[in-house]
Amino acid sequence: MTAQDTPLAIIVLAAGKGTRMKSDTHKVLHPIAGRPMLEHLLANAAELTPQAQVVVAGHGRDQLEAALNGRATIAVQDPQLGTGHAVQMAEKALAEFAPDGDVLILYGDVPFVRSATMGAMIARLNAPDAPAVVVLGFEPEDTLQYGRVIASDGVIAKMVEHKDASEAERACRLCNSGLMAVKARDLFALLSRVTNDNAQGEYYLTDIVNIANADGRVCAVVVTDDEHEVAGINSRGELALAERRWQDRRRAAAMADGATLIAPETVWFAWDTQIGRDVVIEPNVVFGPGVTVADHVTIHAFSHLEGAKVASKADIGPYARLRPGADIRARAKVGNFVEIKKSVLGEGAKANHLTYVGDAEVGAGANLGAGTITCNYDGYFKYKTVIGERAFIGSNSALIAPVRIGADAIVAAGSAVSRDVADGELRLVRAEQLVKPGWADRFHDAMKKKKAEKKGG
Incomplete structure (x- = not known):
């Protein structure tokens, strides 16, 4: 035997x-x-x-x-x-x-x-x-x-x-x-x-x-x-030393396998992080457990990824946060101060800045303007947002789930959308603007006079 x-x-x-x-x-x-x-x-x-x-x-x-x-x-x-x-x-x-x-x-x-x-x-x-x-x-x-x-x-x-x-x-x-x-x-x-x-x-x-x-x-x-x-680990100091040694080995392995780490000592991997070839990782990137990154991806500085999949040639960050369930498809762009959770960002889709996408499906080629949020939680339950291919969501829009935005649809900037938008439709949801000519000038004059009187008294 x-x-x-x-x-x-x-x-x-x-x-x-x-x-x-x-x-x-x-x-x-x-x-x-x-x-x-x-x-x-x-x-x-x-x-x-x-x-x-x-x-x-x-x-x-x-x-x-x-x-x-x-x-x-x-x-x-x-x-x-x-x-x-x-x-x-x-x-x-x-x-x-x-x-x-x-x-x-x-x-x-x-x-x-x-x-x-x-x-x-x-x-x-x-x-x-x-x-x-x-x-x-x-x-x-x-x-x-x-x-x-x-x-x-x-x-x-x-x-x-x-x-x-x-x-x-x-x-x-x-x-x-x-x-x-x-x-x-x-x-x-x-x-x-x-x-x-x-x-x-x-x-x-x-x-x-x-x-x-x-x-x-x-x-x-x-x-x-x-x-x-x-080596045994008996204290916080020894724990930190073990972490450093593990990270040093993993960084070396990532570079040996064809990834570029601009500042290796600032990149932190999880035990199961999978990194493809020709991936570029800029400084101060943190991987939590459950991340898979395909070939030719760029992850810019100060980004945090956990439980996420990133497909080939996608571009992440800087200052992006991918939470569990984020599925970033090929050539998609997740820009600065964008958070994505339990959502698909379709092939070539863009969320370039200041956006939250949660419990959503974003179609290929769609564009989410700055300040777009999917309102997915009512305090008790989560709801889904579906955004069609090539849809354009204007800046500072709130998509109140459950809601569906059709393919090639446009949501005007500043809209709060709570009903479905059909394919190719424009949806604009804003309060009527009130214009009072000269009001601001009169206000400023009155307030300056009042301030002067108070100072003189």
């Missing part, structure tokens, strides 16, 4: 209180690139098609249950007596899991472990020498308080926590990430033999390596070449 054929279970440790984050939100649910860090981790693990997933929770269990929505079993660690104790809490949830299956132990606040790295750990676990435990190691620039992996040629002689390490052991640069791969039949048997006889009085997961070694079993280490892959 190969590593690929072996059933796989994932245990994610997420029982910490996250006190350094100083937040009411569970630590592992804080987003990076618009996606909770736990979801980043589970998405990478999903590429290995695990048959079982267990998340060990403590503080904030209800938040994790809501976020996972049945996608993983929740095991509760209370009280919290160390990492070894935390993994033991998953034993009941995995009672029916194949004993010869592989178990991968991950951490919810270490979200960017690559699926390839996970796969390398599983492959090593299933190597001919059949190691009891595989540990993921890394060599950071600063070893800080990390536990050490004392190994030779990839075989572990000893695992030791920093607090319990000698000076000679602390000189070792190979550190323990905390991630492990273990056969299900070995994991809980080894954990049952772990004690809390250490400086912290806790049950260390790492002790299973030393116990297996004492039994004459081989334990192995796989070393990642990227220390940032196993």
Whole structure:
């Protein structure tokens, strides 16, 4: 049986209180690139098609249950007596899991472990020498308080926590990430033999390596070449650093794939942003989740896009806002201070400035003048506006939904339209203008005289 054929279970440790984050939100649910860090981790693990997933929770269990929505079993660690104790809490949830299956132990606040790295750990676990435990190691620039992996040629002689390490052991640069791969039949048997006889009085997961070694079993280490892959996130500062690193990689990938970023450090992508070739993105553009941008699009400065589709050769911004459901068709123009939500802007259509389009369909070639708004909400329900092809909507018009403007129709500037407009029709809805010749001159004269008298008094 190969590593690929072996059933796989994932245990994610997420029982910490996250006190350094100083937040009411569970630590592992804080987003990076618009996606909770736990979801980043589970998405990478999903590429290995695990048959079982267990998340060990403590503080904030209800938040994790809501976020996972049945996608993983929740095991509760209370009280919290160390990492070894935390993994033991998953034993009941995995009672029916194949004993010869592989178990991968991950951490919810270490979200960017690559699926390839996970796969390398599983492959090593299933190597001919059949190691009891595989540990993921890394060599950071600063070893800080990390536990050490004392190994030779990839075989572990000893695992030791920093607090319990000698000076000679602390000189070792190979550190323990905390991630492990273990056969299900070995994991809980080894954990049952772990004690809390250490400086912290806790049950260390790492002790299973030393116990297996004492039994004459081989334990192995796989070393990642990227220390940032196993960086834990415990504070707002570390969260911001992780965000910056993620964004730097994504910006580089976008440019490598053929997009132009005028000022890369000012562009912010979401985890699922899709950008085509020959797209030009000017400074200070922010992508929320759910955005797809086709080839040859220009997105001007200070625009914000979320949940939107932008077709080829469209032109967006500057200072445009595309909200969820915005569907911008080929060669359409969304200009400055234009907001579009849950609406189609047809091929070649234009909304050049100071316009709100919500719950609408705008036909190909239509033009929306400055200050046009679709009045789509009455305080209780949303209503739809349909604007036909090549229709011209004059500036400062209010289209009161539900309403339909026909193809080639014209709505005169300043109109408030509450009834349908037929194809090719002109609709003008304005109050009659009242003209009083000389009135303004007389008013100004009277007010100037009054002001002078008041000043003289």
